[in-house]
Amino acid sequence: MRKVYSLQIQYPEQTREFDSRLTKTGRRSLSHSISHSSTDSNSSGGSDAENPEDEVSPRDMQQINSKGSRDFCIKNIKLADFGRREIEHAEDEMTALMALRKATQVEKPLAGAKIVGCTHVTAQTAVLFETLMVLGAQCRWAACNIYSTQDEVAAALAEQDFPVFAWKGESEDDFWWCIDRCVNVEGWEPNMILDDGGDMTHWIYKKYPHLFKKVKGIVEESITGIHRLHHLSKAGKLCVPAINVNDSVTKQKFDNLYCCRESILDSLKKTADIMFGGKQVVVCGYGEVGKGCSAALKAMGSVVYVTEIDPICALQACMDGFRLAKLVDVVRQVDMVITCTGNKNIVVREHMDLMKNGCVVCNMGRSNTEIDVSSLRTPELVWQHVRAQVEHIIWPDGKRIVLLAEGRVLNLSSSTVPTYVLSITATAQALALIELFNAPEGRYKQDVYLLPKKLDEYVASLHLQTFDAHLTELTDEQAKYMGLSKYGPFKPSFYR
Numbered sequence: 001m002r003k004v005y006s007l008q009i010q011y012p013e014q015t016r017e018f019d020s021r022l023t024k025t026g027r028r029s030l031s032h033s034i035s036h037s038s039t040d041s042n043s044s045g046g047s048d049a050e051n052p053e054d055e056v057s058p059r060d061m062q063q064i065n066s067k068g069s070r071d072f073c074i075k076n077i078k079l080a081d082f083g084r085r086e087i088e089h090a091e092d093e094m095t096a097l098m099a100l101r102k103a104t105q106v107e108k109p110l111a112g113a114k115i116v117g118c119t120h121v122t123a124q125t126a127v128l129f130e131t132l133m134v135l136g137a138q139c140r141w142a143a144c145n146i147y148s149t150q151d152e153v154a155a156a157l158a159e160q161d162f163p164v165f166a167w168k169g170e171s172e173d174d175f176w177w178c179i180d181r182c183v184n185v186e187g188w189e190p191n192m193i194l195d196d197g198g199d200m201t202h203w204i205y206k207k208y209p210h211l212f213k214k215v216k217g218i219v220e221e222s223i224t225g226i227h228r229l230h231h232l233s234k235a236g237k238l239c240v241p242a243i244n245v246n247d248s249v250t251k252q253k254f255d256n257l258y259c260c261r262e263s264i265l266d267s268l269k270k271t272a273d274i275m276f277g278g279k280q281v282v283v284c285g286y287g288e289v290g291k292g293c294s295a296a297l298k299a300m301g302s303v304v305y306v307t308e309i310d311p312i313c314a315l316q317a318c319m320d321g322f323r324l325a326k327l328v329d330v331v332r333q334v335d336m337v338i339t340c341t342g343n344k345n346i347v348v349r350e351h352m353d354l355m356k357n358g359c360v361v362c363n364m365g366r367s368n369t370e371i372d373v374s375s376l377r378t379p380e381l382v383w384q385h386v387r388a389q390v391e392h393i394i395w396p397d398g399k400r401i402v403l404l405a406e407g408r409v410l411n412l413s414s415s416t417v418p419t420y421v422l423s424i425t426a427t428a429q430a431l432a433l434i435e436l437f438n439a440p441e442g443r444y445k446q447d448v449y450l451l452p453k454k455l456d457e458y459v460a461s462l463h464l465q466t467f468d469a470h471l472t473e474l475t476d477e478q479a480k481y482m483g484l485s486k487y488g489p490f491k492p493s494f495y496r
C-alpha cells in the first residue's frame with residue numbers, strides 16, 4: 001500500500017500563489033483565447049444583466065439543469081446553447097484530440113479512471129474534458145482561475161450533466177468551496193488528478209490525504225504547479241507519480257516559440273497601433289520567446305537588436321542575423337524594448353531615463369518582474385492612462401515612454417492564445433493521463449517525470465494530420481543502422 005501523508009506542506013514564499021487567488025491572473029490565462037463571438041453574441045443565453053439570478057450567489061441557490069441534475073455550480077445555465085457553439089468552434093482547431101477520440105473508439109484507455117480536474121474552464125479545456133470522457137473517464141472539474149472561466153462553456157457542460165464547479169464568487173472562500181465540491185462527494189473518489197497551478201493537489205493533501213491511496217498519478221500543466229510538486233518530491237512528501245506537461249518539447253516549442261511569434265505583432269498592433277517596418281527594436285533574451293518575437297519583427301522589416309547572457313543563445317542570435325548588443329548601448333536609439341528573459345529587472349529606471357520620446361516598453365517574459373515598473377512611480381513622473389493596456393509615463397521635460405500592460409505579459413493581457421496551441425497542451429495532458437493510469441506497477445515512482453519522448457512525438461504526429469503532411473518512415477535497414485525503433489522515440493529524451 002502507498003504511504004499516505006497527513007501533512008502541513010510548507011511551500012517557499014515565491015510559490016505560495018494558491019494562497020491568493022487574485023495573483024493567478026499572472027498565469028497563462030486561457031481566457032484570452034475567447035473569441036470575439038464569446039463576448040459579442042450570447043443571444044441564446046440572454047445578457048447577464050437580464051438574469052435575475054445574478055443577485056443570488058449560486059452557492060445559496062438550487063441550480064438545476066433540464067435533466068434535473070444539481071451536481072454543478074456555475075453562473076447561468078441559460079447560457080448552455082451559446083457555450084455548446086463555443087465548444088464546437090474550438091473542436092475545429094483541436095483536431096488532435098478529435099483524432100484521439102476516433103483512434104480510441106473501441107479501446108477505452110481511461111475506462112475506470114476517475115479524474116478530478118482543476119484547470120481553466122474554457123471552450124478549449126472543455127474539448128479536453130469531453131475527450132477524457134469519450135476515452136472512458138469519469139470527471140469532475142473545478143475552475144483554477146475565476147477570471148478565465150467562460151460562463152457559457154461551464155453552462156454547456158452542466159447542461160450535459162458534467163459536474164463542473166466554476167462559480168466566480170467574490171471571496172477566496174468561494175474558490176476553495178468550488179474545489180471542495182469537486183472532490184468531496186459521496187460515493188465517488190478520484191484516482192487521477194489533472195491540475196493547473198497545484199490547487200487541487202494542495203487541497204487533497206490538506207483535506208483528504210486518504211484519497212492518495214487510490215490516486216495513480218497527477219498531471220500538472222503550470223510552472224507554479226511543477227515547482228510545488230518538485231518541492232514535495234524534495235521533501236519526500238510526494239506520494240504518487242506526477243507528469244510535468246509544461247516542459248514537454250511540444251509545449252515549449254509551440255507555446256513559447258510559435259505562439260509568441262504570432263502574438264507579439266498582434267499585441268503591439270492592438271495596444272499601440274505600431275508600424276513595424278524600419279523600427280529599431282531590442283529584444284532582451286534569445287530563448288524560445290525571444291526567438292519568436294525577434295523573427296516576427298524581423299519579418300515585418302524592423303531592425304532587431306538582441307541582448308543575451310548565454311553565449312550559445314547569443315551566437316544563435318548572430319547566426320540568425322541579429323545584432324547582439326547590450327541594452328544600455330542601444331537603449332537611446334530604439335523605438336521599442338521587449339523583454340523575454342524570465343528574469344528580473346531587465347529594464348530598470350536608468351534605462352528608461354535614457355530612452356527616447358515615444359519608446360514603447362513591454363514584456364513577453366515573466367509577469368511583473370522584467371520591467372522595474374515600481375521605479376516609475378516617483379513624484380516627478382506623470383502617469384497618463386491612454387487606453388486599456390497603454391500608459392504614457394511623462395518625464396518633467398515632456399519626454400514620454402509608452403508602457404504596455406504595466407509590465408505584465410503583453411500577449412496574455414491583450415491578445416489571443418490560438419486554440420491550436422492550446423490543443424497541443426491539451427493533447428499532452430490527455431496522453432499523460434492515459435500513460436499514468438495504465439502504467440504497470442513500478443514504471444513510475446513517487447517523483448515528477450517529463451512526458452515520455454514517444455508520447456511527446458505522438459502529440460506532434462496527431463497535429464501533423466491537420467497539414468496533409470506526409471511523414472517519412474524509417475526503413476528496417478535505416479532503423480537498424482540508427483539503433484532506433486521504426487515507431488519512435490526518434491530522439492533521446494534530452495533532445496529539445
Ligand SMILES: NC(=O)c1ccc[n+]([C@@H]2O[C@H](COP(=O)([O-])OP(=O)(O)OC[C@H]3O[C@@H](n4cnc5c(N)ncnc54)[C@H](O)[C@@H]3O)[C@@H](O)[C@H]2O)c1
Pocket residue numbers: 255256259260284285286287288289290307308309310313340341342343346364365366367409410411412
Ligand atoms: N508571453 C508568452 O506567451 C509566454 C509563453 C511562454 C513562456 N513565457 C515566459 O517567457 C519567459 C522566457 O521563456 P523562454 O521559453 O524563452 O525561456 P528561455 O530560458 O528559453 O529564454 C530566456 C533567455 O533569456 C536569457 N536571459 C536571462 N537573463 C538575461 C538577461 N539579464 N539579459 C539578457 N538575456 C537574459 C537566457 O539566457 C535565455 O536564453 C519565461 O518567463 C516564460 O514563462 C511567455
